Amino acid sequence: MKKWFILLTAVVLLTGCSAQTDSNSSSAAAGKHTKADDQTSIVTAARPAPVIANDSLTNLQLDNPAVPVYDHHTYDERRQAGLPTQLPPLTPYTAKKIVYLTFDDGPDDKNTAAVLDILQQNQITATFFLVGRYAKLYPKIVHRIYDEGHAIGNHSYDHDYQRLYKTPDSYLAEMRKTDAILYDILGVRPLITRAPGGTVGNFTKAYWNALKISGYTEYDWNVSSADAAPHHPVAQDFIDNVEAQIDKPAVRDSAIILMHCSSGHEETVKALPRIIQLLKERGYTFGVITPMTPQPW
Numbered sequence: 563m564k565k566w567f568i569l570l571t572a573v574v575l576l577t578g579c580s581a582q583t584d585s586n587s588s589s590a591a592a593g594k595h596t597k598a599d600d601q602t603s604i605v606t607a608a609r610p611a612p613v614i615a616n617d618s619l620t621n622l623q624l625d626n627p628a629v630p631v632y633d634h635h636t637y638d639e640r641r642q643a644g645l646p647t648q649l650p651p652l653t654p655y656t657a658k659k660i661v662y663l664t665f666d667d668g669p670d671d672k673n674t675a676a677v678l679d680i681l682q683q684n685q686i687t688a689t690f691f692l693v694g695r696y697a698k699l700y701p702k703i704v705h706r707i708y709d710e711g712h713a714i715g716n717h718s719y720d721h722d723y724q725r726l727y728k729t730p731d732s733y734l735a736e737m738r739k740t741d742a743i744l745y746d747i748l749g750v751r752p753l754i755t756r757a758p759g760g761t762v763g764n765f766t767k768a769y770w771n772a773l774k775i776s777g778y779t780e781y782d783w784n785v786s787s788a789d790a791a792p793h794h795p796v797a798q799d800f801i802d803n804v805e806a807q808i809d810k811p812a813v814r815d816s817a818i819i820l821m822h823c824s825s826g827h828e829e830t831v832k833a834l835p836r837i838i839q840l841l842k843e844r845g846y847t848f849g850v851i852t853p854m855t856p857q858p859w
């Protein structure tokens with residue numbers, strides 16, 4: 563079982579594709595999908611199973627950026643059961659030229675679903691930083707993200723900057739509220755977070771500390787598609803923005819790209835196929851964010 567798992571994950575890591583299990587596989591594996599694939603969006607693949615943290619948090623050290631990581635306890639459960647809440651020191655992934663597509667502010671039932679279709683057609687996985695309020699409204703989409711091998715991170719309950727950034731405790735309360743919602747849907751909680759608006763200008767040292775002792779690892783980004791910029795930018799702007807930043811030395815080996823998949827982000831959906839194609843052409847392998855992902859800066 564273990565050998566099989568290592569072999570499968572090695573295939574994912576080396577090729578950026580997963581082993582195929584269905585009859586549509588040959589065209590998808592060859593990098594060209596047919597019109598039928600586009601229409602049905604049912605190309606399924608055997609994804610590596612997520613790693614679920616054990617009670618003592620000692621099984622998390624991986625060196626495979628393709629495997630999502632979750633916890634089967636909420637923070638409150640860990641506290642009540644007297645279990646460790648803080649992650650042990652973890653060595654970051656060593657693989658080079660990994661790109662992490664990240665989608666914030668979902669889920670919804672339109673753009674998030676469309677993003678999932680595109681990822682599926684391309685046989686790649688990504689990371690979704692979800693807002694608790696919307697997760698509650700669209701539990702089926704949350705399940706789909708999980709089932710299709712993507713990583714899920716916590717992006718607060720309702721993205722309200724005033725409430726979030728009052729104190730570290732108010733911030734944590736928002737994150738725990740979202741954990742409880744995701745736990746109800748999936749039976750696991752994320753160990754990764756993304757601060758709404760990013761940590762710069764919002765976090766003091768006390769926020770970083772509060773997250774650390776709760777077992778969360780926080781991730782900003784180092785490549786922005788700027789798809790949430792004012793003045794209604796369009797798909798080509800996002801493609802150009804990613805292309806301009808992606809091969810810079812500081813991001814080349816571990817690029818974390820910021821995008822959005824919530825309501826109003828139709829242009830992101832339009833840009834995504836070309837962005838993925840561009841990254842494939844440049845030789846990137848697609849990973850999912852976990853506590854072992856190197857920090858973007």
Ligand SMILES: [Zn+2]
Nearest residue numbers: 666667758759
């Ligand atoms: Zn956001």
